[in-house]
Amino acid sequence: MSHLPSSSVRDHMKWAGLLGCEAVLSSMALMQASTMAAPPKKMIAPLGHAPPQREGPDRAPQSHMILPSGMSCPPLLIRKEGEFQAPRLLDEKEMRANEDMQQKKKNRKSVTPCKVREQEGRGGKGTDENGPSSKVQKNFICDHCYGAFRSGYHLKRHILIHTGEKPYACAICDMRFIQRYHLERHSLIHTGVKPYACTMCDMRFIQRYQLERHSLTHTGVKPYACTMCDKRFFQRYHLARHSLTHMGVKPYACTMCDMKFFQRYHLARHSLTHTGVKPYACTMCDKRFFQRYHLARHSLTHMGVKPFACTMCDMRFVQRYHLARHSLTHTGVKPYACTMCDKRFFQRYHLARHSLTHMGVKPYACTMCDMRFVQRYHLARHSLTHTGVKPYACSMCDMRFIQRNHLERHSLTHTGEKPFACDMCDMRFIQRYHLERHKRVHSGEKPYQCERCQQNFSRTDRLLRHRRLCQGRSVAKVENQPCCEPRPYAQEPPPAPPTWSPLHPPPGRLAV
Numbered sequence: 040m041s042h043l044p045s046s047s048v049r050d051h052m053k054w055a056g057l058l059g060c061e062a063v064l065s066s067m068a069l070m071q072a073s074t075m076a077a078p079p080k081k082m083i084a085p086l087g088h089a090p091p092q093r094e095g096p097d098r099a100p101q102s103h104m105i106l107p108s109g110m111s112c113p114p115l116l117i118r119k120e121g122e123f124q125a126p127r128l129l130d131e132k133e134m135r136a137n138e139d140m141q142q143k144k145k146n147r148k149s150v151t152p153c154k155v156r157e158q159e160g161r162g163g164k165g166t167d168e169n170g171p172s173s174k175v176q177k178n179f180i181c182d183h184c185y186g187a188f189r190s191g192y193h194l195k196r197h198i199l200i201h202t203g204e205k206p207y208a209c210a211i212c213d214m215r216f217i218q219r220y221h222l223e224r225h226s227l228i229h230t231g232v233k234p235y236a237c238t239m240c241d242m243r244f245i246q247r248y249q250l251e252r253h254s255l256t257h258t259g260v261k262p263y264a265c266t267m268c269d270k271r272f273f274q275r276y277h278l279a280r281h282s283l284t285h286m287g288v289k290p291y292a293c294t295m296c297d298m299k300f301f302q303r304y305h306l307a308r309h310s311l312t313h314t315g316v317k318p319y320a321c322t323m324c325d326k327r328f329f330q331r332y333h334l335a336r337h338s339l340t341h342m343g344v345k346p347f348a349c350t351m352c353d354m355r356f357v358q359r360y361h362l363a364r365h366s367l368t369h370t371g372v373k374p375y376a377c378t379m380c381d382k383r384f385f386q387r388y389h390l391a392r393h394s395l396t397h398m399g400v401k402p403y404a405c406t407m408c409d410m411r412f413v414q415r416y417h418l419a420r421h422s423l424t425h426t427g428v429k430p431y432a433c434s435m436c437d438m439r440f441i442q443r444n445h446l447e448r449h450s451l452t453h454t455g456e457k458p459f460a461c462d463m464c465d466m467r468f469i470q471r472y473h474l475e476r477h478k479r480v481h482s483g484e485k486p487y488q489c490e491r492c493q494q495n496f497s498r499t500d501r502l503l504r505h506r507r508l509c510q511g512r513s514v515a516k517v518e519n520q521p522c523c524e525p526r527p528y529a530q531e532p533p534p535a536p537p538t539w540s541p542l543h544p545p546p547g548r549l550a551v
Contacts, residue, residue: 261271289299373383
């Protein structure tokens with residue numbers, strides 16, 4: 040290595056000081072300054088990139104500063120707060136380490152499916168017909184993570200990630216951002232502008248990636264697949280959230296009870312049950328709801344819209360689960376079975392209500408008498424007997440009824456319809472219990488018994504008539520004689536005795 044003239048070093052240091060290079064230049068830069076008249080030697084490019092080619096004999100690379108004397112100065116590394124430092128040229132070992140790190144960073148960058156398809160459509164990234172395309176030289180190295188950048192502005196912006204500084208503040212809210220375009224994108228939230236429109240529907244979005252993600256719903260492509268089941272998802276965070284169900288992890292715990300949840304909004308929704316706050320109010324009535332979809336479902340009742348139709352009959356329903364529950368009536372399937380008897384039910388709450396009959400629990404008590412009931416609507420129906428209100432009126436006469444089924448049963452007397460037919464004879468009846476009472480004629484069953492004489496009857500009205508005969512007389516007479524002794528005459532009264540006259544003497548006597 041040849042000794043450098045002291046005058047060249049002094050000149051170089053003078054221009055370095057004028058340009059703001061406070062650090063001492065490296066020995067390689069001094070050698071370059073001393074041998075500027077000689078043919079330029081090939082320098083080792085940082086990060087394995089080829090140095091840019093000179094277009095003319097008088098044009099220097101854009102990444103170097105040209106000194107007045109023709110000397111070239113290495114690019115300056117911009118530091119935060121105006122601290123500058125001249126970069127050092129890396130040796131081969133450090134360059135290989137930086138290349139590996141940069142390659143890992145590129146591999147870690149997430150690429151959306153849309154970008155992958157764009158790259159595949161272009162035939163790959165970074166290739167042309169002559170081979171790999173030339174890359175921009177990145178001479179600005181970050182001392183924190185050894186990231187390389189093509190300009191000082193990019194490096195300075197990158198350093199803000201390490202310092203945590205966010206110079207761009209929103210004027211409407213407290214949000215702050217590292218980059219200006221992040222602030223501009225955020226400002227669209229306050230203005231309501233959505234510049235990215237879907238070409239297949241009327242949806243609009245604030246950010247482009249939101250539009251790309253939405254486009255997958257039209258194509259049906261779900262790029263994120265679960266490795267433990269066959270489910271696929273449009274978004275990555277949907278896959279991450281679904282994976283918790285396989286692991287059984289519920290990271291969001293309620294602070295007021297032992298409930299845990301997979302998703303944060305499930306926890307936020309559950310917390311409203313402790314506070315009693317119902318943020319969603321109906322605009323047509325006074326009802327309020329914990330969840331938005333409960334309000335949307337309730338609003339259909341005001342509009343009369345029933346979007347869910349049964350395919351086997353004309354019934355329509357406001358909610359989907361009402362339709363699913365109704366469909367069981369056509370199939371005859373009763374999925375809810377009682378564990379204490381053989382009864383089965385279409386709905387779960389019917390089973391829960393039935394279970395109270397085995398336990399003897401009657402949770403609904405009347406406030407005006409001692410009656411208690413298993414079901415709430417039984418209590419509401421019973422309360423009408425105290426108030427005397429009969430809300431169900433017959434449209435063909437003046438009769439009114441406490442219960443709807445009483446009105447329906449009464450309406451059959453006007454139409455003459457008898458829907459309940461006996462399967463052993465031709466008799467038909469208006470009410471079901473009339474049919475059940477009639478069937479005892481065929482079976483001979485007499486389930487009703489008198490408490491005094493132990494006589495059995497097939498009908499309650501006959502038992503009541505018998506009790507009036509049995510208990511209407513004095514107790515002593517009833518005890519001395521059997522209450523049901525044979526009558527001295529048949530159903531028809533005996534003939535009246537003949538009148539007495541001299542022409543008709545009584546039997547055994549002769550006329551005088």
